[in-house]
Amino acid sequence: MEKVLLQHLEYLTGIRPFRNWRNLDSLKVASEYIENEFKKYGLTIQHQKWNYGKFEYTNVIASYQPELKKRLIVGAHYDVFDDQPGADDNTSGVAGLLFLAQSIAENQPNLPYGIDFIAYCLEEPPHFSTKNMGSYVHAESLFKENTEIVGMICLDMIGYFSDEPNSQHYPVESLSERFPTVGNYIAVIGLEKHAAFSNEVHQRMAKAGGIDVQKINFPTNDGIAGLSDHRNYWYFGYDAVMINNTAKFRNPNYHQITDTVDTLDLKRMSAVVNAVLETISSPLDFSTKGVAPKVDPPTPKEAELNFFKKLIAFFKKMFK
Numbered sequence: 001m002e003k004v005l006l007q008h009l010e011y012l013t014g015i016r017p018f019r020n021w022r023n024l025d026s027l028k029v030a031s032e033y034i035e036n037e038f039k040k041y042g043l044t045i046q047h048q049k050w051n052y053g054k055f056e057y058t059n060v061i062a063s064y065q066p067e068l069k070k071r072l073i074v075g076a077h078y079d080v081f082d083d084q085p086g087a088d089d090n091t092s093g094v095a096g097l098l099f100l101a102q103s104i105a106e107n108q109p110n111l112p113y114g115i116d117f118i119a120y121c122l123e124e125p126p127h128f129s130t131k132n133m134g135s136y137v138h139a140e141s142l143f144k145e146n147t148e149i150v151g152m153i154c155l156d157m158i159g160y161f162s163d164e165p166n167s168q169h170y171p172v173e174s175l176s177e178r179f180p181t182v183g184n185y186i187a188v189i190g191l192e193k194h195a196a197f198s199n200e201v202h203q204r205m206a207k208a209g210g211i212d213v214q215k216i217n218f219p220t221n222d223g224i225a226g227l228s229d230h231r232n233y234w235y236f237g238y239d240a241v242m243i244n245n246t247a248k249f250r251n252p253n254y255h256q257i258t259d260t261v262d263t264l265d266l267k268r269m270s271a272v273v274n275a276v277l278e279t280i281s282s283p284l285d286f287s288t289k290g291v292a293p294k295v296d297p298p299t300p301k302e303a304e305l306n307f308f309k310k311l312i313a314f315f316k317k318m319f320k
Contacts, residue, residue: 001099001273002266008037008095009159009261012078013085020082021122024055030078031058034119037098038062041105043117048141052132057121059134064104065114070287071142072115072280073152073240074100075135075229077123084257087264089247090228092159094119096273100280109281113150120229123156130297135229143236143290150286151197151239153279154230158186158243158272159264160251169249171223175216183250185212186272189225189242192217197239197286201279205243208278210271224249237291243276 012030017023019030038045043062050057076093080086101117120134127133131140135154142149161184162168168183170176188205190198195217202215218225221234227247233240248254253263 001270004099004102005095005266005269005273006261008098009087009091009264012091012094013087013261018083018085019078019080020124021052021055021057021079021127027057027079027121031060031119031121034078034094034098035060035062038101038117041102043101043105048134048138050132050134050137052122052127057132057134059121059138060119061138062101062117063114064101064117065111068112068114070113070148070150072111072113072150072284073118073138073142073233074115074155074276074280075118075120075138075152076155077120077134077229079121079124081124081255084255084259085261087253087259087261088157088160088245088251089254089259090123090156091261092157092264092269093155096155096158096269096276099273100277103277104280107281111283113283115280123229129226129231133229133232136232136235136297139232139236139238139290142238143292146289148287148289149238150284151194151201151241151288152230152233153201153276154228154240154242154244155276156228156242157245157247157251159266159269160245160253161185161265161268162250167250168246170246171249179214179216180212183245184268185214186268186275187242187244187246188213188215189230189244190215190217190240191221191225191234192219194234194239194241197284198241200284200286201241204279205275208275210274211268213275235293235297238288239286243272 048059230240
């Protein structure tokens with residue numbers, strides 16, 4: 001597994017210019033690589049396109065058992081923040097997504113629903129938390145089509161780990177009293193209102209072994225709880241979780257030029273991917289249909305301001 005993951009990591013992080021929202025050609029190279037990999041596995045491919053201004057962006061969707069109406073969603077974003085390679089954020093998630101798709105296609109598990117493996121564009125700022133996010137576009141389409149889904153599993157930053165003392169930090173001190181202070185685990189991030197789903201995902205991943213799996217069910221989707229594409233499925237009322245290494249609260253290379261492949265722990269990353277594979281290879285007994293959101297997401301500029309306000313608030317708590 002490590003060899004396959006490394007192949008995906010090296011190719012995608014090697015694309016230049018970097019895969020941010022301004023570099024459309026690079027995003028196209030990435031999406032075509034992902035699509036070609038999906039095709040090798042014999043999965044059914046769809047493109048979901050939308051526009052922001054004069055630019056067009058694409059979600060790549062690969063479907064297992066496309067004839068079944070009920071779906072499980074497994075997704076990861078393939079864009080990066082600004083000018084950096086984004087090995088952990090989020091090439092690690094995309095590499096994991098590709099391996100999962102390949103394994104499911106080869107193993108052909110007997111499931112009463114299909115699985116859609118989705119590579120999203122525009123997760124990163126300035127589009128984060130807006131309607132421009134590829135995951136918002138997809139979640140909204142599920143709602144409009146009244147699609148029944150099992151739930152959504154988001155892979156975002158699953159490659160960086162540390163055995164150093166006090167290498168794990170938290171947005172609030174109370175969490176450091178409940179969870180490890182060494183950054184060598186993976187987290188299942190959920191919401192209390194969707195706890196049954198996140199608890200089941202956590203139990204299955206923990207049972208798979210190979211890595212310590214922690215679970216955090218937050219009361220709201222603020223802060224670290226809603227830091228990736230799963231947030232948009234929550235927004236439309238679907239069960240969803242994020243599989244994550246806690247991002248900036250562990251990885252010092254977060255959104256930096258130093259987020260490179262050589263900083264990742266492929267052994268532990270492989271254990272995470274294997275745990276997710278074990279989780280999705282047998283039926284998950286859940287079913288949700290969307291609900292109409294009460295409030296619209298902010299525009300890109302508003303979202304960026306909100307992001308920095310939250311960041312400033314976090315640092316005030318840290319240093320007060």
